[in-house]
Amino acid sequence: GENVEQHPSTLSVQEGDSAVIKCTYSDSASNYFPWYKQELGKRPQLIIDIRSNVGEKKDQRIAVTLNKTAKHFSLHITETQPEDSAVYFCAARRKYGGSQGNLIFGKGTKLSVKP
């Protein structure tokens, strides 16, 4: 089945710096890769996603890149702000098999942005 590895588990940056979180997946048939942000005590919220036929997608200060050959994808946050502090999860969507359509999540990265 699909397995998603996420690194680092914790990340601390200064306000204004960039943050990068990386994920690798095992199932080459996975076709959709969302990123969720979860603030303390809140629900996971979709912040950006990318499909397998796209290499890069940007939305203001956040961007996601996908390397299908290497089976990894990354979240980039530029000009970080204290409100970016949260746990970020990557996920991969299984295209085939008994769990078709399910999201398999990475273990999360706790991002702290210091003012």
Next chain:
Amino acid sequence: DTAVSQTPKYLVTQMGNDKSIKCEQNLGHDTMYWYKQDSKKFLKIMFSYNNKELIINETVPNRFSPKSPDKAHLNLHINSLELGDSAVYFCASSLHWGLVRPYEQYFGPGTRLTVT
């Protein structure tokens, strides 16, 4: 106005009890899910339902029994609660299941279950 809602928000109960969590979505989505988030924040899919029908059971103990009275509701009943069931349970929904786009899933606010 909340797109995906859950009740209760908090649930504290003793081992051996039976409890239920309710989920409702007003997005008109066909597919609903239950996730468990443990103390280490790991999010794991438990069940997937499409149009009231169980699609996926990710090897969850049969003490957990989901029920979907209609495609806008997915409830989770847990029998004989154990200490290890303590977690935050999230309901989520997506427009369609399977290979049909869009794939986005939207989460409810979560139910924090504490078993003592």
